[in-house]
Amino acid sequence: MQANSPLEAIAAIIREKKHFLVLSHIRPDGDAIGCSLAMGLCLKELGKSVEVWNEDGLPQRFEFLENASLVTKPPTSPKAFEVVLVLDTAVRNRAGTQCLANISPGAFWINIDHHISNDRQGDIVHIDTDAPAAGQILFELFSQTGLPITKEMANALYVAISTDTGSFQYPHTTARSYEIAAALVRFGVNIGAINQALYENNPRRRLELLRSLLNVLQFSSAERVASFALSTTTASALGTIPDDTEGLIDTIRSIQGIIVAAFFEELDGGMVRLSLRSKDPRIDVCQICREFGGGGHTLASGARVSGTLDAVQKAVLAAIDRHVRVHLQ
Amino acid sequence: MQANSPLEAIAAIIREKKHFLVLSHIRPDGDAIGCSLAMGLCLKELGKSVEVWNEDGLPQRFEFLENASLVTKPPTSPKAFEVVLVLDTAVRNRAGTQCLANISPGAFWINIDHHISNDRQGDIVHIDTDAPAAGQILFELFSQTGLPITKEMANALYVAISTDTGSFQYPHTTARSYEIAAALVRFGVNIGAINQALYENNPRRRLELLRSLLNVLQFSSAERVASFALSTTTASALGTIPDDTEGLIDTIRSIQGIIVAAFFEELDGGMVRLSLRSKDPRIDVCQICREFGGGGHTLASGARVSGTLDAVQKAVLAAIDRHVRVHLQ
Numbered sequence: 001m002q003a004n005s006p007l008e009a010i011a012a013i014i015r016e017k018k019h020f021l022v023l024s025h026i027r028p029d030g031d032a033i034g035c036s037l038a039m040g041l042c043l044k045e046l047g048k049s050v051e052v053w054n055e056d057g058l059p060q061r062f063e064f065l066e067n068a069s070l071v072t073k074p075p076t077s078p079k080a081f082e083v084v085l086v087l088d089t090a091v092r093n094r095a096g097t098q099c100l101a102n103i104s105p106g107a108f109w110i111n112i113d114h115h116i117s118n119d120r121q122g123d124i125v126h127i128d129t130d131a132p133a134a135g136q137i138l139f140e141l142f143s144q145t146g147l148p149i150t151k152e153m154a155n156a157l158y159v160a161i162s163t164d165t166g167s168f169q170y171p172h173t174t175a176r177s178y179e180i181a182a183a184l185v186r187f188g189v190n191i192g193a194i195n196q197a198l199y200e201n202n203p204r205r206r207l208e209l210l211r212s213l214l215n216v217l218q219f220s221s222a223e224r225v226a227s228f229a230l231s232t233t234t235a236s237a238l239g240t241i242p243d244d245t246e247g248l249i250d251t252i253r254s255i256q257g258i259i260v261a262a263f264f265e266e267l268d269g270g271m272v273r274l275s276l277r278s279k280d281p282r283i284d285v286c287q288i289c290r291e292f293g294g295g296g297h298t299l300a301s302g303a304r305v306s307g308t309l310d311a312v313q314k315a316v317l318a319a320i321d322r323h324v325r326v327h328l329q
Numbered sequence: 330m331q332a333n334s335p336l337e338a339i340a341a342i343i344r345e346k347k348h349f350l351v352l353s354h355i356r357p358d359g360d361a362i363g364c365s366l367a368m369g370l371c372l373k374e375l376g377k378s379v380e381v382w383n384e385d386g387l388p389q390r391f392e393f394l395e396n397a398s399l400v401t402k403p404p405t406s407p408k409a410f411e412v413v414l415v416l417d418t419a420v421r422n423r424a425g426t427q428c429l430a431n432i433s434p435g436a437f438w439i440n441i442d443h444h445i446s447n448d449r450q451g452d453i454v455h456i457d458t459d460a461p462a463a464g465q466i467l468f469e470l471f472s473q474t475g476l477p478i479t480k481e482m483a484n485a486l487y488v489a490i491s492t493d494t495g496s497f498q499y500p501h502t503t504a505r506s507y508e509i510a511a512a513l514v515r516f517g518v519n520i521g522a523i524n525q526a527l528y529e530n531n532p533r534r535r536l537e538l539l540r541s542l543l544n545v546l547q548f549s550s551a552e553r554v555a556s557f558a559l560s561t562t563t564a565s566a567l568g569t570i571p572d573d574t575e576g577l578i579d580t581i582r583s584i585q586g587i588i589v590a591a592f593f594e595e596l597d598g599g600m601v602r603l604s605l606r607s608k609d610p611r612i613d614v615c616q617i618c619r620e621f622g623g624g625g626h627t628l629a630s631g632a633r634v635s636g637t638l639d640a641v642q643k644a645v646l647a648a649i650d651r652h653v654r655v656h657l658q
Contacts, residue, residue: 167496168510169528171521178511181497185504192500199498200583200608204552207543207584214540223533254529255536279529 006126010110011145013083013124014043021081021103022052025094027242030163030198031133033062033071035087035112038138038156040070045148051079055096059243064197065159066152073098080104086122088134090115112137132172135160139180151188158189159198166250167199206244209235213248220317221324226252227262227317229309235266253277259328260285260320264313267304272312274303276320282327288319335455339439340474342412342453343372350410350432351381354423356571359492359527360462362391362400364416364441367467367485369399374477380408384425388572393526394488395481402427409433415451417463419444441466461501464489468509480517487518488527496528535573538564542577549646550653555581556591556646558638564595582606588657589614589649593642596633601641603632605649611656617648 014020022039024032032054040052053074062068074096084107089095111122114131131137135157142149149157161180165173168181185191213228220227230245245265253261259280265273274292276285278299286301292315294303305312343349351368353361361383369381382403391397403425413436418424440451443460460466464486471478478486490509494502497510514520542557549556559574574594582590588609594602603621605614607628615630621644623632634641 166524167498168507169496169520169524173520175511175514178497178507178514182504182507182511185507191498191502195495195498196608200579201585202583203585204548207546207580211540211543211546214536214543217536217540219533250529251536254531256530256532279525 006124007141007145009124010112010126010141011147013108013110014046014048014147017082017108018048019080019082020048020050021079021084021107022050023084023086023089023095023099024054025089026055026096028054028056028059029246030062031135031160032088033058033065033068034156034158034160034163035134035138036071037065037068038135038142038153038160039085039087041067041150041153041156042142042147044070045150045153051081053099055099060241061198061201061243062159064201065156074102076102078102078104081107083108083110085110085112087112087138088115089113090117091119092121112141130174132170132174132177133161133164135164136177136180139183143183149187154184154187154189155194158184158194162195162198167195203244205238205240206248208238209240209244210248210251212238214251217252221260221321223257224259224324224328225262225317225320226255226258226260227264227313228252229264229313230266231309232266232268249275249277253279259283259324262316262320264309264316266309270306270308272305272307272309274305274312274316276301276316280328283320283323288316288323291319292316335453336470336474338453339441339455339470340476342437342439343375343377343476346411346437347377348409348411349377349379350408350413350436351379352413352415352418352424352428353383354418355384355425357383357385357388359391360464360489361417362387362394362397363485363487363489363492364463364467365400366394366397367464367471367482367489368414368416370396370479370482370485371471371476373399374479374482380410382428384428389570390527390530390572391488393530394485403431405431407431407433410436412437412439414439414441416441416467417444418442419446420448421450441470459503461499461503461506462490462493464493465506465509468512472512478516483513483516483518484523487513487523491524491527496524532573534567534569535577537567538569538573539577539580541567543580546581550589550650552586553588553653553657554591554646554649555584555587555589556593556642557581558593558642559595560638561595561597578604578606582608588612588653591645591649593638593645595638599635599637601634601636601638603634603641603645605630605645609657612649612652617645617652620648621645 020043022036024036036052043050052071057073058071109122111125113127114134116129118127128137217228249263261277263275278285284298286296289301289303292303292305349372351365353365365381372379381400386402387400438451440454442456443463445458447456457466546557578590578592590606592604607614613627615625618630618632621632621634
């Protein structure tokens, strides 16, 4: 590969320095955890001193990964590092308040990401917006610069890429994503075991939650919009944790003829978390969420709206209906 | 590649002969339809005369594939062909009574499959039990022998491999499956569009069916068995078609701690269709289904049992409980 490319520059720092911190974003998904763990394990393999922090800690559903306990919550007092690697994190403050507050000044910052909205903060910034997962960029980094790739790192990178591509299904998945998956399998990923741990290990209460949501499923805008709502009463009766609601909106997004899916989750303090998904670029749910103080992408956005569950539902469904009437005639 | 290999021998016949029939199995899945269509399109591309029959015709959910109408039901009177290609069909009679009855004698039969139980009937038999999908074998045939691969064929092969590997998740998926997917994308598969058509296009009644099944979800054998049942009354109220129930058992198989999932579907004439899935090889659901006159694989089996829905449920759950008590202590 080309000398002085960003990947070579990052690899040179990784080889040269000794004390590292790895960070990713709050409310971590599979890409955030997979990248954090793969980078942490690579640094350990090289004999470096490394810590891996996540503001919200390790979600239960990724505990099955080998050495997952390397990912910890941040400490409560500052520590010094030579290098901070921030992975899959579009905006610096998404690394989390407590994480950022406890890094002593003077570190060299490396920012590796795939979000187009990345704020490009850092001493080395490598953003590849063609990569469907930050894990795909890390694989290129490790493989193209001759850094080690162990079986445990391969498992972590597989989790990153599989979860961020919806198991190799989303439109941004590339031929290269499949090629990297093949390479990771040759590095030792056990496809059956890892996919069973990722996708076939739902807590029973998650299915009970799906059942109660399907029982309040609503169709509107001439059957082009499907929505459901979760009250705090139902959530506490079922004992749900935040992880449980992840991805449930896809169940209604997948209905034939549905263009917009909406999920309303009542929070404490008179707030409602809104999630919107669109299947048609003519309906820009980011624009709709902006009307309610949120944002995101054209086909996937969210907002936190103050109001009762009922009132927020009515207002949002009315806003969606206006967009559907204007853009889908 | 080696001269006189089975793939070369098959390619030689394909190049030499003019009149072809392509067959697959009854109740066709994505692999059966994908292979039938890819082979039919390859032969058309070569300027051959070709028919593609399926005993049950083309399922609605595969109608989105280009040239899918090439797959037809068999005719009602015999026709003559030089070559019959039987794909993804373990046992000859699974090609269907009407298909087999309407092929004039004298054809050269080619049997391409990946089932270990294949009956090896045919003038050329090529069985690769390491392939997770017959579509993977067809890709090797086309690519290794220089037969054409068009974008439409790539789409059909992608459907074959994606559906038979559960979107690249099942244990038998290989590094080669991902490599072939990468190659198919380079041949022009639109990942987003094809996966949306395959997996995000559920009829609304399928979700309503899932809802009613979740509402009758039962746990037994100390929460290690989950089961649900569909009565003909509920099925006709919802207007379900046979396709709708496909894969619903996976929803309950994926529950944490569940070892066996059971689905009971009431049929007309006092019969019940039983489907069983196991997540642990110590519980051989094939053996349980044999007790009720059925069979299949260790982890996925089925049977048709005479009796009322209630009586069959009780008898089968009791049989499962005996196996769980003996093998999971």
